[in-house]
Amino acid sequence: MDARTLREQILRGEATVLETVRSALADIDRRDGEVHAFLTVEKDYALERAAALDRELVELKAQGAVPPPLFGVPVAIKANLAWQGFETNCASRTLENWRAPYTATAVRRLVDAGAVPLGTTNMDEFAMGSSTENSCHGPTRNPRDLTRIPGGSSGGSAAAVAAGFVPLALGSDTGGSVRQPAALCGVAGFKPTYGRISRYGLVAFGSSLDQVSPIATNVGDLELALAILAGVDERDATCLREPAPRPQSVGLAGLRLGVLEMAPNSLEAGVEAAYNAAAAALEAAGAVLKPIALPHGDLAIPTYYVLATAEASSNLARYDGVRYGLRAKQYRDQAPAGGSLQEMFAATRRAAFGAEVKRRILLGTFVLSHGYQDAWYGRASRARRLLAQDYAAAFEQVDAIISPTSPCVAFPLGARTADPLSMYLADTLTVPASLAGLPAVSVPCHALAEERNGSGQDRQAELPVGLQFVGPAGEDARLLAMARAFEELAP
């Protein structure tokens, strides 16, 4: 059941908020042992808030007032969004037991809209990864197939929605961290235009790329989430100075859609079949398809990994064991015997971070270091402009660009952990829009491919595939309207 239906049910008196929240918590109790979508479940808070909302509803009804748009809806929050009083641990040993002293703007807006956060969701440590296997608390499993990864880094949020624990969850998307897990779990995920949703309270990874991004069971709920989450915030200097966009309506007839040109054999067969069926369905509904190339598309992965790691190396310098978070054990006592401040930093960071975070800090430090900065960081910053120009040229010809969200379906747990590069390459189709700051949404499209549904024995052929729409900067509402029109084509 989606967020809007759940609220309607509560307003009609078919279920109280308390019953709704109790049932979600019971479901998590029963099934999250195997999925592991949640890192923390704040049961007492959720039940107390639910009871308070039930009392509020009586008053609102008496006054004839309309309850806010997410009234009574249970939601989940990625563990890198500050939530005052609750553990916000980023799936890192560094921040184990760290309770946020303030609340992120996005979380605040959800709560103000009547939502009931149930807890925080699992993720790759500091959002670095594409499979949620880089969590210090162990991986999340894909609810569609528990032997497989849910995607990442917002794998816990995508799994929480796919498992039916909550209809709506917050994630963050730096290079595809919401779109890719949404695609792999068979739900909808939306990365807005850079700056559309305030980053205040989002633990920084790559600040010029990070966006708070919602995950839901359908596009309609994403549109609602955008209306609630977007808008000016004085606490984020990169936040757009415009109000939240209103939902739009777009017909597929006559819509000009660019079909992204990809290298031959770059998609898994199952993904290709689902994608072709989706494109055919769009065309049958009247959309005009046109091949579109991004001439600098092959630069996207190196450009992204140079810039994102450079920004990460700077952002993660703050975890040094001085002001908060973990400090290496041998330096925890009063007046530690021997050891310099520098040694304390280095020992603390060794104990605090997992392998992927260390790898990215090292890469980022390297591409910014004396003698290498121009060759790596400098060139990547320029290549980023070339990619943005490719998109600008494309959007003179088409309204949006479609491609699969991920070149592969959910892979088995452990399949790529030994080779970081193979994990990076899984982001090929999501990082270009991130670098250009463009809105992009992933919608499930596997149900359209009949030939995939035919072969019941082939487990892989039943796994979800996402269709990605990328639109011009600022056109978030129009892009979501297109995605909704596509969604309505699926049975």
Next chain:
Amino acid sequence: MESANNHQVGPAANAGEAGPPGDGQGRNLVELVQRTAALARLELSAPELEEMAAQFGRILEQFAVLSELDVDAVEPVRGRAREQDVTRGDTVTPSLAPEKLLERAPQVEDGFYAVPKTVLRAGAEHDKGGSSALTPGEDRA
């Protein structure tokens, strides 16, 4: 930070021309990762160092397409924070209470963050770790 003159790590990694390291550069990669780790204030175990060096080689090789790029005429993207100026009203708003922040610190002394001694005695040089990012405080021990 370290002086610049010890940054030579082999022919493919001269300043300004840091291309992909090829075969026989394992040692150089280990040194490169070791020096980078020092800059990043990150201690690595010996096996970690070897593994990271091998991965660095493969990753940089894959990313070498960037070093072949002729982009001198292209303006770099600098990020919105540096492209637009944003100001807000000069008004006093509540901020977090110091004690709330201090209660999250690993070690606190008399209302300050406590760290290992950075100054041994008056006039003594800083410890071997080099200059600190923090202003050395008084010797409170």
